[in-house]
Every structure is written in C-alpha cells, then in structure tokens.
Amino acid sequence: xxxxxxxxxxxxxxxGTPVTLRCHQTENHRxxxxxxxxxxxxxxxxxxxxxxKDTDKGEVSDGYSVSRSKTEDFLLTLESATSSQTSVYFCAxxxxxxxxxxxxxxxxxxxxx
Amino acid sequence: xQQVKQNSPSLSVQEGRISILNCDYTNSMFDYFxxxxxxxxxxxxxxxxxxxxxxxxxxxxxxxxxxxSAKHLSLHIVPSQPGDSAVYFCAASxxxxxxxxxxxxxxxxxxxx
Numbered sequence: 159x160x161x162x163x164x165x166x167x168x169x170x171x172x173x174g175t176p177v178t179l180r181c182h183q184t185e186n187h188r189x190x191x192x193x194x195x196x197x198x199x200x201x202x203x204x205x206x207x208x209x210x211k212d213t214d215k216g217e218v219s220d221g222y223s224v225s226r227s228k229t230e231d232f233l234l235t236l237e238s239a240t241s242s243q244t245s246v247y248f249c250a251x252x253x254x255x256x257x258x259x260x261x262x263x264x265x266x267x268x269x270x271x
Numbered sequence: 272x273q274q275v276k277q278n279s280p281s282l283s284v285q286e287g288r289i290s291i292l293n294c295d296y297t298n299s300m301f302d303y304f305x306x307x308x309x310x311x312x313x314x315x316x317x318x319x320x321x322x323x324x325x326x327x328x329x330x331x332x333x334x335x336x337x338x339x340s341a342k343h344l345s346l347h348i349v350p351s352q353p354g355d356s357a358v359y360f361c362a363a364s365x366x367x368x369x370x371x372x373x374x375x376x377x378x379x380x381x382x383x384x
Contacts, residue, residue, distance in 0.1 A: 200374035262314035
C-alpha cells in the first residue's frame with residue numbers, strides 16, 4: 159500500500175462545468191502522475207509532476223491542467239468538462255529506489271453528461 | 272501511433288495451465304518494462320518488471336521474457352489460478368524521460384476452474 163488516496167471516487171457532472179480531482183499521498187514521493195483509462199487504450203498519461211510546482215505534459219494533456227502546491231497533493235482540473243473526458247482517472251506515484259515502478263491509487267470514475 | 276501494443280484483447284486458460292501474454296513495442300529508447308494486473312474498480316497493481324539489460328526475470332509463478340531484437344516481451348503465469356483472472360497491462364519507460372510509462376491496451380485473462 160503506497161498510501162495513495164483519490165477523491166472523489168465517483169463524480170457525475172455536466173458538460174461545460176469545471177471539475178477538480180485530488181490525489182493525496184502520505185509518503186513524500188517526488189514524482190506523481192495522472193492517467194486516464196479508456197477501453198482499448200490502456201492507461202494514457204495526462205500530466206505528471208517531478209516536485210512542488212514542477213509539472214509537465216503527458217500524451218493527452220489537452221483540456222486538462224494540474225497543480226502541485228505541496229508534496230502530498232496533486233490536483234487535476236478539467237477547466238470545462240466535455241463528454242470525451244468521461245473516463246476513469248488514476249493517480250500514481252513513483253516508488254523509491256532505482257526502479258521505475260509506479261504505484262496507483264484506486265481511481266476516480268468521472269461521467270460528463 | 273501506439274508505441275506499446277498488446278494484440279490479444281483476451282485470453283482464456285484452464286486452471287493449472289500456463290498463461291502467456293504478449294506485448295510488442297516500437298520505441299527503441301524504452302529500457303524498462305513492467306506488467307500490471309488490474310481488477311475491476313481497483314487501480315493497477317505492479318506485478319513484475321525487467322530491465323533491458325536482462326532477458327528474463329522471474330518472481331514466483333510469474334516470469335517475464337524480453338527479446339530486444341524483436342521488441343517483444345511476454346509474461347508467463349504458471350500455474351494459472353482463478354484469482355489470476357484480471358486485465359493485464361504491459362508498460363514501458365525510457366531512462367531520463369520523467370519515468371513516464373507508456374501502456375499497452377491490456378489483455379483480459381480468464382482462468383477457468
């Protein structure tokens with residue numbers, strides 16, 4: 159258990175509304191990631207962070223922004239939600255040591271109507 | 272352009288037999304490969320990994336094989352158990368690239384008792 163929580167776990171919203179998803183970790187990991195999972199696509203990286211206030215884009219960053227004001231929290235914001243952003247969102251942290259193993263949170267299921 | 276592909280969306284195997292999952296990649300910069308297992312409504316959990324300097328890594332019932340010249344890796348599960356029924360994702364990363372993971376589309380495994 160890497161001590162990762164995500165909130166909310168489920169959300170239904172309407173097109174055009176802003177949405178913020180929160181990822182919280184308890185073990186001071188430097189790297190944090192946001193992925194979305196869609197059928198046939200596996201998981202795709204949206205944004206990631208390599209430290210407080212240090213973030214970079216991933217493969218599918220359009221329509222998303224992130225913020226990391228403290229080590230333990232990584233926020234994903236959909237400025238104006240669209241139906242194409244209906245998905246399951248996973249947060250991950252990079253484990254310690256020399257490995258590239260990431261450990262994932264339980265996910266947030268977002269439905270945009 | 273999918274850089275990591277799992278060409279078999281599903282696999283059915285009898286309990287006690289071997290499950291073989293395959294994964295192909297196109298990016299020669301990938302140097303670390305991982306397998307994740309995912310149950311419904313949960314986040315992916317790390318299973319096993321392999322560095323590009325090796326061609327085999329074993330952990331209990333799970334063995335990953337890497338063929339760099341063919342850009343192919345496989346996961347062997349022996350013997351398969353009903354609890355192994357899940358979706359399996361292979362993932363790859365390149366050194367120095369923010370430890371970002373690129374995932375395949377997943378293979379759903381069903382182990383029949």
